[in-house]
Amino acid sequence: MSDIKLNHKQKREEKKYFKEHTTHIKLTPGDIVFNIVNYAFFIVFTISCIFPFYYLFINTISDNELVTKGAITLLPKGLTISNYIQMGKVNDLWTSVLVTFLRTFIGTALMVFVSALAGYLVTKKEMWHRQFWYRFLVITMYFNAGLIPWYLNMSTLGLTDTFAAYIIPGIVSPYNIILVKTYIESIPSEIEESAYMDGASYWTIFRRIIWPLSKPILATIAIFGAVGHWNSFQDSLILNANSPELFTLQHRLYIYLRKSSNISAMVQSGISSADTTAIAGQMNTKIIQYTISMVTIIPILCVYPFMQRYFEKGLMLGAVKG
Amino acid sequence: MAGNTAYAEPESKLINKNKKVFKPKTITEKTADVLYWIMRCAIAVNVFALFFPTFNAVRISQNINGNMSLFTCAVSYKSMLSTFKAVLKRQVWIEPAFKSLSFCAVLIIIASVIAIAGGCMSLGNRKMKKLGCFFTLAAGIVELWGVLGINPILNGLINDSYAAGKFDDMKLMRPNVMYIYIAIGVIYIAFSIVNFFLVPKPEEGIGMEMEPKFRLFLMMLPIIALAFVFSYLPLYGWRYAFFDYKSGETLSMEKFVGFKWFTEIFKTAATKKDIMTVMKNTLAMSGLGILTSWVPMAFAIFLSEIKNTHFRRIVQTFTTIPNFISWVLVYALALAIFSTDGFINTMINSMNPNDPTVSTNYLMESGHMWLKMLAWGLWKGVGWSAIIYIAAISGIDQGLFEAATVDGAGRFSRMWYITVPELIPTYCVLLLMSIANILSNGMDQYLVFSNAVNREQIQVLDLYVYNLGIGSGLIPLSTVVGMVKSIVSVILLFAANGVSKAIRGESIV
Numbered sequence: 001m002s003d004i005k006l007n008h009k010q011k012r013e014e015k016k017y018f019k020e021h022t023t024h025i026k027l028t029p030g031d032i033v034f035n036i037v038n039y040a041f042f043i044v045f046t047i048s049c050i051f052p053f054y055y056l057f058i059n060t061i062s063d064n065e066l067v068t069k070g071a072i073t074l075l076p077k078g079l080t081i082s083n084y085i086q087m088g089k090v091n092d093l094w095t096s097v098l099v100t101f102l103r104t105f106i107g108t109a110l111m112v113f114v115s116a117l118a119g120y121l122v123t124k125k126e127m128w129h130r131q132f133w134y135r136f137l138v139i140t141m142y143f144n145a146g147l148i149p150w151y152l153n154m155s156t157l158g159l160t161d162t163f164a165a166y167i168i169p170g171i172v173s174p175y176n177i178i179l180v181k182t183y184i185e186s187i188p189s190e191i192e193e194s195a196y197m198d199g200a201s202y203w204t205i206f207r208r209i210i211w212p213l214s215k216p217i218l219a220t221i222a223i224f225g226a227v228g229h230w231n232s233f234q235d236s237l238i239l240n241a242n243s244p245e246l247f248t249l250q251h252r253l254y255i256y257l258r259k260s261s262n263i264s265a266m267v268q269s270g271i272s273s274a275d276t277t278a279i280a281g282q283m284n285t286k287i288i289q290y291t292i293s294m295v296t297i298i299p300i301l302c303v304y305p306f307m308q309r310y311f312e313k314g315l316m317l318g319a320v321k322g
Numbered sequence: 323m324a325g326n327t328a329y330a331e332p333e334s335k336l337i338n339k340n341k342k343v344f345k346p347k348t349i350t351e352k353t354a355d356v357l358y359w360i361m362r363c364a365i366a367v368n369v370f371a372l373f374f375p376t377f378n379a380v381r382i383s384q385n386i387n388g389n390m391s392l393f394t395c396a397v398s399y400k401s402m403l404s405t406f407k408a409v410l411k412r413q414v415w416i417e418p419a420f421k422s423l424s425f426c427a428v429l430i431i432i433a434s435v436i437a438i439a440g441g442c443m444s445l446g447n448r449k450m451k452k453l454g455c456f457f458t459l460a461a462g463i464v465e466l467w468g469v470l471g472i473n474p475i476l477n478g479l480i481n482d483s484y485a486a487g488k489f490d491d492m493k494l495m496r497p498n499v500m501y502i503y504i505a506i507g508v509i510y511i512a513f514s515i516v517n518f519f520l521v522p523k524p525e526e527g528i529g530m531e532m533e534p535k536f537r538l539f540l541m542m543l544p545i546i547a548l549a550f551v552f553s554y555l556p557l558y559g560w561r562y563a564f565f566d567y568k569s570g571e572t573l574s575m576e577k578f579v580g581f582k583w584f585t586e587i588f589k590t591a592a593t594k595k596d597i598m599t600v601m602k603n604t605l606a607m608s609g610l611g612i613l614t615s616w617v618p619m620a621f622a623i624f625l626s627e628i629k630n631t632h633f634r635r636i637v638q639t640f641t642t643i644p645n646f647i648s649w650v651l652v653y654a655l656a657l658a659i660f661s662t663d664g665f666i667n668t669m670i671n672s673m674n675p676n677d678p679t680v681s682t683n684y685l686m687e688s689g690h691m692w693l694k695m696l697a698w699g700l701w702k703g704v705g706w707s708a709i710i711y712i713a714a715i716s717g718i719d720q721g722l723f724e725a726a727t728v729d730g731a732g733r734f735s736r737m738w739y740i741t742v743p744e745l746i747p748t749y750c751v752l753l754l755m756s757i758a759n760i761l762s763n764g765m766d767q768y769l770v771f772s773n774a775v776n777r778e779q780i781q782v783l784d785l786y787v788y789n790l791g792i793g794s795g796l797i798p799l800s801t802v803v804g805m806v807k808s809i810v811s812v813i814l815l816f817a818a819n820g821v822s823k824a825i826r827g828e829s830i831v
Contacts, residue, residue: 034733038624042633046640049705052655053643055665059658070668118545127538133546140553143812146804147765147784148791149559156375157551158394158401172548202538231648233766238792250650254770257654286663293654300646307646308639311709 053297059290060084068284083291093292095245096252103166103248104229110171112222118172119180120210124202141174147238154239161243166235170228176221183217184210220310223303230299249296256292259285354451354520358444361458361513365441368434368465368506371499373551376573379469379500380427382476384493385409388573396427409491416492419479422471429468430503437461437510442543444517445536449524455514462510469503563801583802593799599778600786603692607782608760610696615753618704622711623741627733638712641705649766652702656771660684685771691779695767707752711745718744751830754818761807761814783807 027035059067063078071077087093121127122134145153159165187210195205211218236251247255347355371377372393380395380402381388387405395402402424403410410417440457443450476496483489532540563584566577587593628634644652659665660683667681718741726736765784772780781789783803791800822830 031733034627038627039633042625042628042637046637048701049644050640052659056655056658070663070671073665073668073672114545114548118542121538121542121545124534124538126534127542128535129539133539133542136546137549140549142815143557144808145556145559146801146808147787148797148800148804149556149562151792152559152562152797153552153556156389156391156394157373158391158398168548169552172545172552174549202534202541227646231646231651233648233650238788250648253654254650257650257657257770289654290658293651293658296651296654297647301643304643304646308642311642 053301056290056293056297060287060294064284064287067287083287084295087288087291087295092244092247093252093295096247096249097295099163099166099246100230100249103163104226107167107170107229108222108226110167111173111176111225112218114171115173115176115180115221116211116214116218117206118177119184119214120206121202122177122181123184137172137174137177151238160239161246162240163246165239166229166232166248169235170225173221173225176225179221180214180217183214187213223307223310226303227300227307253289253292253296256289348522350520351522354517357513357517357520358451361509361517362441362444364506364509365434365437368437368503371502372431372434373555377499377502379430379497379503380423380472381497382423382472382479382494384495392427392430395424396431399424413483413486413488413491415482415486416479419475419482423475426468426471426475429464429471433461433465433468433507436464440514442540445540446530446532447524447528448521449528450530450532451521452518452524453530455518455521458510458514459518462507462514465503465507465510469500469507472497472500560801560805562798563805565798567798569795569797583798586799587802596786597803600781600783603779604761604763604782606692607695607763608756610692611699611763612753612756612760614696614700615756616749617700618707619711619742619745619749621704622708622715623737623745625708626712626715626741627737638705638709642709643705644702645706647702649770652698652767653770656685656698686773686775688776688779691776695771695780698767698771710748710752714745714748715741747826750826751822754822754830758811758815758818761811 058074058076059072060083061079061081062072062076063080064083066072066077118137122130122137124130127133144150154160154165154169159168191213192205192209195209200208231250233248233250233254236246236248237254240246373391375381375389375391378386378390378392378395380386380392381390383406385406386395386402390402399421403420406420410420436457440454440461443454443457446454476494479492480489480494483492483494562573564578564580565573566579566582567573587597625634625637628637657664661667662681662683664684666684671681722740723736726740731739761783763782763784765782765788768780768782768785769788772785787800787804787807790796790803819829822828
């Protein structure tokens, strides 16, 4: 107990010392001007980054009449959540939410599993032609057949207008395999070798040793993979153009944004007939657009705080080496 | 197994353990090995043939879509007959024949799956090999059953359609590719029987085992196959660049046109003009991106000048958010701020309520499109791109700064002579990468922001390929454009890598 008290006392004294010795550094007028300009720039830029989100949000929770009149600028007026409740009646929106959630979960889970397994396997020197197969995977990052051959290939494989089109092509991700491989190489090999001596199979070693030990990197690729799935839009637009029931949320939002000022068409295609008049009366295109945008943004903002600690690792995504 | 002196003992033990199971090979075993390799190749051919429309053994009528592979015919009876519906409605009697046809396709798929299992087992020890022979034998029998079933169905259809007087309607034909499947089936049967007797009798008391190198390889095989199907197979689609192909048609050698489409781009005035504007847009926007590539670095340097940690963290948190939303959402935000009834117009109108100002939709203007796209790109990316530099700055030795301060260096000279040189290596790598990607601006950003007014100024190469291929259905032309783009990109990447190696002695790929 006394030790801890002493520690606290020491720390307090240290703090005091630093305070006394650091505050007396004089700021020149140039420094002050620099600081003001610097702070001002970052404040303005930060506001420009979050204000659009805020503006969307206050519009969706304000009274619709005021929104239509253009009375909402900086603060919400006439608080209501009726827009979100109304949106619940839009059937195609909910199928999109479901499809997007499903693809995010299934796609990310499979991608993480395969990246972990492949990352582990390519570290095994005894594999048959390991170097060749590793290069075979990695080299796919650097070339691309192009959009049209990719589309034709997918339609040849029968993957157009299917849910599988969202999942299967993204399972093997060479970037993530390299990340996992690099990480696994940093795990002391003694652990694995001793398990092998004890008669564990490769599969057991992977499941019981490699998988738990490489969780930090797997969490990183999972979170970036999930964001990628949530935001992905091209595959829905190109491959599933003829299956509205498979549109992802981003694609749905894109359609609503494009249909601006054409409320009648939207009501017909988007909202189940029973509620058509009720909804069309209360919400205009603008509010529908804003509300769907918020529905699309909210999940990202929810996971965002948890993502932040993976940023530094995720940065390797941009600067990896084969 | 790499020799590592520290683990010399356990490794030699391992090898001994393996030697016990895998004895040196006899001559008959070596012969069997050669036969096995031929059979494995046959299995590979068999599996890939399933996915190629050219090798569709059940395409017994030209009415069946020529772009359908055997696999698609097997898994989806409906889509096999999708181009057939009109005929099917008038002649209901043909339906049973097509049902049994898709059953044949399913049999061939099953045979391939069994053959894969048998092929994998052939990598094991003697006992496993012997069991594998039964698998491949079964695969051969099922495969022949499926393929040979096609002929009677076809003959029956021919007779029936003659009787009904509808022979021309049916457009029947004999798929010659089924002889390939027959050959493969025969190889399966013959080789499995021969190999069963060639492989020596397994030792007593040893179960089925496989060498580690093959065990690892087999675990890897599905991943390799996926990579092949989704990354390498699309390259085969480049053949469309040499054919006169329209969406939904069958590719045949009669439509081979050589390099017609390559010259077509520069012959037709309209396409030529399009390509010129597209190239101008692409290079301008990528060029602007490269010219402003120092911005994230400056952002990081100036942010690190702020001493208040809380403020720094808040700025970092909020400026990184835009990186994680899609371009569609960026466009939604842009609409909320800049459209006719968006924030800016609302603000202008609310400031002078008596003066009826005309609202402008800033997104429907075509002026300064390149700069606007650059601004959106920076807004979205600068906070995120700065993180790598912020991490690098925090790694700089503080002693350098203190020494410089003592020597009388001001704030800006410290930035310029200490921080910037420390960040230049990172910057160089990213710069070279962006030069290599000069033709690939991506499509999402330009697609969402494009409209009737700004179409001319916004269309970049990726968007052009999309509009041409998916929008207008000009598949060969768009394939040519995409193909040239891909090849140039790869060359640029290697050039950038060469430059990096020459200057920094490190490769970037």
